[in-house]
Amino acid sequence: MINILYVLTTFFYGVGSWFSFRYYKTLESFYEKKAFQWLLIGFLAQTITLASQWGATRFAPLDRIDGILMILSFTLTGTLIFGRIKASVPILVSLFLPLIFLLSLLGFLENIKSIPFMDASLMTRGMILHILLTFFGFSNFTVGFGVGVAFWIQEGQLKQHQIKSWSYRLPALEVLDNLTVFHVGFGFLFWAVGLVLGTMQAFQVWNRLPLLDPKILGSFLVLVIYALFFVFRWALGMRGKKTMTLVMVGYFLALFTFLGVRFFLTTQHVY
Amino acid sequence: MKFIVYGLNHTTAPIEVREKYALEQDKALEVLRALKTQALEGVFLSTCNRVEFYLATETVDRLIEETHKALSSIYKLKPVDVKKYFYCYEDSEAFYHLFRVASSLDSMVLGEAQILGQVKDAYEGSREAGMTGVLLNGIFSRAFSAAKKVRSQTEIARMPTNISSVAVDLAKKIFSSLNENKVLILGAGDMSELTAKYLADSGVRGFYVANRTLEKAKTLASKLNGISLSLDEGLKKITEVDIVLTSVGSGFSLRKEEIEKFIKLRGGRSIFIIDMGVPRNVDSDVGKLESVYLYNIDNLSAIANENRGERQKAVEAAEYILREEVDKLCNWLVSLELVPTITRLRDRYEFIRDAEYQDFLDRFPNLPEKEKKAIERLTRDITLKVLHEPTVNLKKVESKVDRFEFARMLHEIFSLKDRNDIDRKT
Incomplete structure (x- = not known):
């Protein structure tokens, strides 16, 4: 049953992605509305999937990569729905829905499924909440990063007087700037609370916080970089590419902390 | 019945000629009414760059003569003075021309936004005056959706040029x-x-x-x-x-x-x-x-120059879309001919009869062969008798406009599809 729901969720995101591409090609709002509707349907199906899994096993699917991908696509979808409703920027869904579809699809690959992620015995409620919050933080950073890249491109073209025809699909600089602040702000909040909960978990498990562990150190550095973004922006009145550079750096560090550390460095962190 | 476009534009006539023919909507309707004996339906479009009649007729040559007479009587011009500036397109060429006009591919400033509104106004004016019918309503609604498609799917109107x-x-x-x-x-x-x-x-x-x-x-x-x-x-x-x-x-x-x-x-x-x-x-x-x-x-x-270039580049894509839309329109018009409509109606009934008959055989598999054939003949006869009278009556309809309207209604009421579609379903 859960597998069927998972397939359905991916299918709904796939249909939404098709409408996203159509919207990107034609800019007809009909397609964007359809893409958003399918995103909502997919999100509903995914919520039911996760709830069913929780109901059946009292267990969040965080022990394997496919489950992690599912949670990540879930938090990314939630972030996108929130951003779409709050900021009302139509192109947002079209930019990210294919990524969500891809994340869901990746979960079906057998060699991905076989990668273990976290020991089931460690999965306390506090740990699950810590993971969910950092995932919501990461999802917001992802959207903030994507919007920041769009800002970077749009700004570069405007500065160099080279306006490409496809860039007419992107929202105005002001909109992109506000959207970046919006998502980075929420990402910062989720990430910060997630780290507090993570610290509490660390004290429970290790009786200390190994601050020099690359994963933990990286996570706190991400927080510092995004804090600098807000300081530069609000206290020093800096905008444009300089502050967007911080968004990029922050995101790449978050990405490395999230995935890279596990593969390239050694860490005490369980995932 | 033929659909024609008869008119002049900025490529065929200088401004001195075009301005003489710039008509107000009420005068335009006067001309169309004067043509009523020859033109079954009509729309008149007048902008600063073009003056065009879109007409449904069975007698093209006589209609053109009548058009010049009507125009001459309004402008007090000798018909021979202006004929050289006019062009005439028929059927698929005419559809393509209308679609190009509505999509602003035929405009002086490629991709300009006003022309679609002007075509819509011209059509609405004629429709309200009862000068349009099944044919022009269908053609113009398709022209508007083709123009919308071109504007949304190509770069033709996306970027400004001044x-x-x-x-x-x-x-x-x-x-x-x-x-x-x-x-x-x-x-x-x-x-x-x-x-x-x-x-x-x-x-x-x-x-x-x-x-x-x-x-x-x-x-x-x-x-x-x-x-x-x-x-x-x-x-x-x-x-x-x-x-x-x-x-x-x-x-x-x-x-x-x-x-x-x-x-x-x-x-x-x-x-x-x-x-x-x-x-x-x-x-x-x-x-x-x-x-x-x-x-x-x-x-x-x-x-601005680069945008003009982008618009020019988009012409090919836009023309491709329009050709596809013209093909669809031609297919729609063919489907509205009465004989294919009757054929499709018969196919539809035959499809239902056959499906019901097969269903019956499935339920009674042990029925003797002789009785099977009798039942098949019975169902076939019923179908033919049901269809006989409507077919005869449809063939009696003389006016082409009425035949067109009947055909369209039959298509809608019975959801008639192409024979190939029915074959594919079966």
Whole structure:
């Protein structure tokens, strides 16, 4: 049953992605509305999937990569729905829905499924909440990063007087700037609370916080970089590419902390 | 019944000829009514670049003669004077021409937005006067959706091609909606005024106009519901406005150092500076400042030229879409012919009969062969008898317009499909 729901969720995101591409090609709002509707349907199906899994096993699917991908696509979808409703920027869904579809699809690959992620015995409620919050933080950073890249491109073209025809699909600089602040702000909040909960978990498990562990150190550095973004922006009145550079750096560090550390460095962190 | 386009446009007739034929809608309807004996349906389109009749007729040559007579009687012109400027397209060529016109591929300024509205108005005028019927309603509704498709799926109308609208478009790329933005105009020249009007049309409500001669500033400010200022007072407003439009005469120049002190007070907010002055009013280094977007007249012209090129590139894609739409329209028209409609009606009944018969056989598999054949013959006879009278009556309909209307109704009522579709289903 859960597998069927998972397939359905991916299918709904796939249909939404098709409408996203159509919207990107034609800019007809009909397609964007359809893409958003399918995103909502997919999100509903995914919520039911996760709830069913929780109901059946009292267990969040965080022990394997496919489950992690599912949670990540879930938090990314939630972030996108929130951003779409709050900021009302139509192109947002079209930019990210294919990524969500891809994340869901990746979960079906057998060699991905076989990668273990976290020991089931460690999965306390506090740990699950810590993971969910950092995932919501990461999802917001992802959207903030994507919007920041769009800002970077749009700004570069405007500065160099080279306006490409496809860039007419992107929202105005002001909109992109506000959207970046919006998502980075929420990402910062989720990430910060997630780290507090993570610290509490660390004290429970290790009786200390190994601050020099690359994963933990990286996570706190991400927080510092995004804090600098807000300081530069609000206290020093800096905008444009300089502050967007911080968004990029922050995101790449978050990405490395999230995935890279596990593969390239050694860490005490369980995932 | 034939569909024709008869008319002249900017490529076939000089303005002296075109302006003679620019008709008001009520006069246009007068001409169409005069043609009623020859034209079963008609739409008349008159713009500054074209005068065209879209007509449904069974007698093309006579209709053209009648059209010239009607036009001559209105304009008191000799028919022979003007015939050389007119063109006539029939059926698929005519559909293609109408679709090109509605999509602004046939316009003087490629991709201009007004033509679709003008075609819609012309059609609505004729429809309200009862001059259109099944054929033109179908053709024009398809022309409008084809034009919409071209506009949304190609770059034909997406990018502006004149300097002032390029400037407005760039402003929208920086600030999105311009309703909340304020504009400072330095120098009340003609170019500034034109661009300011474009900005006002795009929603800008706050204008400051600063000029060396205060009187000129006041005149332009009153037109824009703005505030007039001296040039020095105007410069101080750079701290609070979002767009600066400069077109001050020679001897005026804003250096980077001068502007930088105002920019620093803006808290990082973006500012768009449009330098329309020749010689330039703003030092090009100003464009290097953070959150400052500086465009001079050459930059704007270059974008306008590039956009024209993009529109030209989009023509091929647009024509491809239109050809597809014309094919669909031709198929629709063929499907509305009465004989294929009757054939499809019979196919539909046969499809239902056969499906029911097969269903019956499935339920009674042990039925003897003789009885099976008898039942099949019985169902076939019933179908034929049911269809006999409507078929005969349909063939009796003499007026082509009525036959067309009957065919269309049958298609809608019975959801008639192509024979191939039915075969595929079975």
